[in-house]
Amino acid sequence: MQSNKFLRLFSLVILSVLVFACNNDDDLENEFNFQHVVSYEFLDSISTEDISARFGGNNLVGGFINFDITAHKITYMTENYDGTEVEASGLILIPIVQGSAKLTSFQHSTLAKDANPQIDQENRAPSYLPENNAEIHLSAALFAANGYMISAPDYIGYGSTGDMFHPYEHAQTTATTSYDMLIAAREYAEFLEVKMRADDNGTEELHLLGYSQGGNSTMALHKYIEETQPGEFNIIRSAMGAGAYHKSAVGNYIFNFEGELGFSISLYLWVMDTYDRVYLQRGLDYYLNEPYATEVENGGYFALSNTNPQEIFTTEFIDEINDPNSGFSQALADNNVHDWKANAPIKLYHSRNDGLVPYFNSVDAYENLTANGSEEVLFETYEFGSDVAVEDIHGAGGGRFFSDVLSRYFLSGI
Template identity: 30%
Template sequence: MLQKRYILRYFVILFISAFIFTTCRKDDVPEYEHFVRNTLASSYSESYIDALLSYAGQSYPEIAGLQQHVTTGVNVYKVVYRTMVGGKRIEASGLVSIPDVPGEYPVLSFQNGTNTLNAACPSEDPGNYMYQLVEYIASMGFVVVIPDYPGFGSSSDIPHPYLLSEPTVNSITDMFRAVNEATDEFPGVQLKNEYYLIGYSQGGWATMSLHKYLETEAPDEFTLAGTVCGAGPYDLYHILTGMVSSESYPVPAYLGYIIYAYTFYDYIKNPVNDLLNEPYASRLSTLYDGNHTADQINSQLSTSIPELVKEDFRTNYSDAKYSSVRNSLVTNSIEPYNTQIPLLLVHGDADTQVPVSSTNLFYDKMILAGTSSSVCTKTIIPGLDHGDAIMPCMTRGLEFLIDIRDNK
């Protein structure tokens, strides 16, 4: 009898120990609202970054001024997180680049320009030369966030919501939230509630949309310190009107991207064949699948606008029939307002893809809305087309943001 009692006690103790052990292990795994996982993609030493910037400076002399700010190496992570697109929860992705020296750092978010190829998004191609240059910004004392945007990386199974403000802003702020809540997953790093934004082309528009959202709708959650927007299509109604009324446009992939995304996500109610001629209308849905470059898409469309776009749409753009087109463009444009946060707008004056008038008009309207000219400044770079102005925009913009940070 005594032996049975000891055996029973042994099993009770064993059961309780096992229960406590498994319970503790379950509790040790954090449950995050947004963060899903991260994986180390690459690491770069301070000396490597310094050497590569020296090499890059041979092609882009303006980079030389940034080398003085390099103080650490960096670790680059691919991050997967939860967000919402079209009323559905998805897993989106991007890159986070952090200094390899422990400390508390502000956040800098980079929004890239138009991309149609999944293999070329940040998390799928972190070793891309241009992405590397952005990743290296972490060596200058920032935690750098580089979103893929929905439709790329971990969410490549859905169409990219191109130039749609709500899913764009939501996905970026949810990435901020994911990194904020999971700092333990990034050893040695703490985040300051201090955010800097920079982006070019589509990224310029996304950055300005984000700037306005953080300042006007989420100031208690995110403290925005400064923003740089390059060559963004801020007034989409103005941009598309210019496209469809012209005789030619060099990058028809942009026009097709807008029509495809806006019809797929039910912003434009018209069928595609109301807007585009055949065979372009029928082939549009096959082009934006993440497997085609912009050049490949351009070759399947036409730079001749009369050939590409339906004549009725071009000549009767203001008719009620096309009201959903006009309304959706207005909805996703950025309404100028009185910002109190330092903002730099940059554009090349020879831009044939996003006309410099986009920045000039937006700047003028921001000033008319009450923004001080000392808060919102504008730099127009002479003689540079869309692609040529990227590096000057980034280097001047980064100096602008570093100056704000260092003089806070």
């Protein structure tokens, strides 16, 4: 049976009190003293019928749609890459279960940031509850309807921090932003008296998942929790799809590539710029030849049409890539998340012919995690035939990933 406080929340919703701020309601403050949540807002109530309609009433999907869910936005404090405290935001999806919900951290894939509104994807960040983001509108909602309480951080650079630079795939910032969201989400659930599944010691059980950038973010978060916050959560299973875990190898592959890569280099420019801002502060002129430096400075990462690294990047920078002791090589190494020992089970997923994130990332992660004595590491390779274009394989793999994690790995560990 739902708690009195949770029922009270619904009565407030019915009365159209849709926005809550924990520092603006004296009565609520007197009842609950928030330590991590700065503000909270009810977004929507989503029925099982609505979720089923999103999937066209598919009977195979329907078997996983068991609970109505509610959607909430919260803000919380976390640390940016430069050490400053910022008020970040994220989405919480709560299943209306009779027993306990399964706490789950859901890391989203890449969302473009660009001055051009035709390219910018700010409005797809989780806390907007976006219909134009299939990861949230379909996948996250389906997981929630199956009993998983979703904590989905926007990441710094989106939502409440949308005017800030997004430190793309900076492992430390990604991990702490996602972790602090989890702590705030747990507190918010406590406020609503939503029961979460826990082990015999009372430690909340936790599932982790993400694809592409979300895969990299999930690996960084899993590593961070086990190495710096042991005992805070009991990680049950962690699923990661097509992440760029081995940054040193990716840098060598991309920046030393001879000829046309065959796909946009924009995302790798973003990673490069992130590591420059965090570690080196040299500016784009150090890395890019003209006219490409000016193109990117004036038009952003996605303005660059050339995909030939040997034409785009300066000789000085490429020499750095080939020197393991150089500043940039050290920055890449600092963001490697493929070589450590995991205590909780992990399953990796990757398409062999992925044209955006090289397959070797998951191979390297699997081999190193296993060699280091990790408790359990599984690896599934997706194969696509000639009917799927190389440039479409990364996206196609994402669809299979979310389906497989929900229906097999989180359900039965296979």
